[in-house]
Amino acid sequence: MSGHPTYQPQSAFMRWMERRLPIAGLVYSSFVVYPTPRNLNYWWTFGGVLAFMLGVQIVTGIVLAMHYMPHVDFAFDSVEQIMRDVNYGWLLRYLHSNGASMFFLAAYIHMFRGMYYGSYKDPREVLWILGVILLLLMIMTGFMGYVLPWGQMSFWAATVITNLFSAIPLVGESVVTWLWGGYAVGNPTLNRFYSLHYLLPFVIVGVVVLHIWALHVAGQNNPAGIEPKTEHDTVAFTPYATIKDSFFLAVFCILLAWFVFYIPNFLGHPDNYIPANPAVTPTHIVPEWYYLPFYAILRAIPNKLLGVMALGASILILAFLPWLDTSKVRSAHYRPLYRQFFWVFVVVCIGLGWLGSKPPEGNYVLFARIFTVYYFAYFLVILPLLGKIEKTKPLPNSISESVLRAGKPIGAPAPPPAGAKA
């Protein structure tokens, strides 16, 4: 977008600074005058929520790391020490563990929003792929973080997940030994997971910067799925998007606070309050809720190697979504058929999540297989075909037209913005 005003330094110092490091100008053009489509709904506020949650995780995580001891003999007790003896340690730890869940919840909603409104389509393919990379990094970080308290679920999750690599032909066993740093999950494993769990969030920060950069080059998609054409189609990021994002962020924090203060262990598994014991296998090894759909796909396939490949493919396939969806129309709003398949897809993902928490037997396996087939068919069959056969609804001429409500007077002079009255 061109034509919006550029940053004019007001003070002598800022003029001096701007000639040397134009950071104020960057912030100004990216977060102040940056034009955002005027018709964005609340599903678009999850990007801001995610940035906030990343900050929460890093800040609480750094403080937790000051008290945590990554050693098999002390890890469990040091976490309990944090809960008992560190000032507000219980708050830090519950914020961090429930924060991870809320982080994933927001990420999944953010992704479903992108899928519903076709936000991955030309020219936003790279933006979307960076998002898939972020999801992968989050999955790795979350998994390693779950291992750190060194409870029963931590230990056995680490065992099950690292063992997946043993499915690789020929070198599988060596790879697993290399990952463990020994011949079983042990102290070297815990140590390196801790190291990587501290490192990866900063890699995430880096990719988030790229993600936002790509977003600001291509501009935001919007519920109508058409590009802004004139200045009338957009509003300035500040104050419009900032205030809307702030409001929703506060609402989201209410949800986070509900979990942190009132049901902090709701999303956890009681077994993780039992110290890790390599000699005792829990009855059901279940991962955190946010991995359950992928876990269900893994277990739906009777062959280990194929199961692991399906697990990997279920995430990687997202990166190819921009080319698998052949429809030229972005928003599901104008795609009556796509909309139905999309909602079935959402139900299938939630269903897979539920099945992932159940033992792999009887009807659970049957359903997991049906849902796995739909999951992949959605990307590989339904989306490519729909673009060819679907009769889409006519698109509006402009974003302004799509938001105009019948009966509202148009053409009257605009009042000064709200801030001007102050």
Place this chain on the structure above:
Amino acid sequence: MASARTILALAVSFAALGAPALAQEHETPSPPMNKWSFAGPFGKFDRAQLQRGFKVYREVCQVCHGLKLVAFRTLADPGGPGFTTAQATAIAAEYQVKGEPDDQGEVKDRPGRLADVFPPPFPNDQAARARYNAVPPDLSVIAKARGYERGFPRWVGDMFTQYQEQGVDYLTALMEGYKDTPPAGVTIPPGSFYNEYFPGHAIAMPQPLTDKRVDYTDGAPMTVEQYAKDISAFLMWTAEPHLEARKRIGMQVFIFLIVLSVLLYFTKKKVWHAVELHPEELKPRPPTEYPRA
């Protein structure tokens, strides 16, 4: 809404097919849900109950079960059983804990101090197994380390009712779940006891509580039922010693966040007012154009 109907149909058929599989899982009855003073958003421990529970721990459980994460000083902490520091010091002194090396390098036991944790009942797991054929678990976080399957749709409701007492409900039921003779067709291996609520029903721990086993001086009934509730409440405190502070601060955070959300909502409404009335007129407008107050 065709899509909504599709979803509903899918969900219903899914639930119907999932249900029989669920039913098979529940051979063990769900523990009854008790009323706890510490449940819900305003929950607080009942000090008298915690003190009674502590008495049960000392006179019954302590022989086999440790509390290695609990320090004596915490007995006098706010939000706990409400002992005075003097009482906590006296309690600590009743225990013999492993001392520090003296100037001859010898390590002797000494009376416990406030900073010490409850000494373990066994020097190591092997000693426990040799004596009891099993390792009695440490009870510090047991109230959070146990639970039972809530099943769909109850777990969804738990999110709203804030039901976080699976652990204590299970422990209470376990204390009361012993049967002298297992039901017909159930055989229990020697050295084990039948318990209705224990997964698999064969528990290595003999029935720990009997009526009148622990003397209560505050008039509370000296029944297994009461003992079970009191010890479970005490173990909830050992597992979550800052529960009261958590819920109290939670309420403050809640009020703050709700007020903040309401204020932000009206601010947002006001800022967006112009856009919604005259959408065609709005241009990206830098804040520098706004008059300063």
